Amino acid sequence: MNKAVFLDRDGVINVDRGYVHTVDDFEYIEGVFDACRALKQQGYKLVVVTNQSGIARGYYSEDEFQSLTEWMDWNFADKGVELDGIYYCPHHPEKGIGDYRQDCDCRKPKPGMLNSAARFLKIDLSQSVMVGDKAADMQAGIAAGIGTKILVRSGKAVDDTATELADVVLDSINDVPAFLKQ
Template identity: 55%
Template sequence: MSVKLHKALFLDRDGVVNVDHGYVYQSDKFEFINGIFNTCKTFYDAGYKVIVVTNQSGIGRGYYTEADFLALTQWMKTQFSNHNIEIADVYFCPHHPNKALPEYLKQCDCRKPAPGMLLQGIKEHNIDPKQSIMVGDKLSDMQAAQKAGITTRVLVRSGQSLDESAKQHADLVIDSIDDLTEPLAL
């Protein structure tokens, strides 16, 4: 008996789901990007699992704790649920190779551009990477998706200056998550 494979909409968090104010860990400082709920609802209704994959070196740097991050994540998932969208999972990497407290100071396989979080999501949720999409705002998001075999990579401009090389790793470059209005023909 074969396992049914699912498609996923993988999202980076800071700069894609919320405005990147730098090391956000409190709900009153969490500002959703315009259009994130509409876009996610469209994909969710089309059968995509919505999965967030986020580097969180603020934990490793001691700016906030894993408990702080998990509390914010639960609050964020509730906001999506209030829009009839289930976040299937949130994967995070608290590590940093050279700017972290000793327990988080390491080169790991989960910090993007490494594909660890994506590969974990693919395995745990039976995701077909060839039918899935990664939406990110940085070169590292596009590189992680490419390494994980995700064939559709969308780079969204989030007010940050984009490295030109990031565009070379993306299939589509959009100004806003709102511009991703329907599932792409894969």
């Protein structure tokens, strides 16, 4: 069985500007490539798990999201980091339009994306890590049985609920490899 670091996207990999869906709006968190390279060297698979309710709301299409995701994936590859999986939820239970309006099991705080990745990539969730910037990320990690939940301050303002659910609060993904080495 493999171990993985599950990464939320907005606020962990890139600056969260709200409904980021174009290359022009996508700004990487400083040091993300070095941190991810270090995590790979520590033996972790890297899996992105991201809610994309902007698709559900009609702000951008799945094709636009896929184009940006391909560009992001290529950026990681160019920096010597292979992402092992990218999972996204295009749904929203209240604000979704048409088929996108649904209470699915993939939207964090539910564990669907993590469980799908675990099955496909043969991941031991108890040996894995969730890195996110809000309570829903921590809740998804708990629901999936993730061993370590790390809240980072590089995204949404850290609130008490998220802090209580996390095992540790770090400034950004840059601090994760050193924390996991301990």
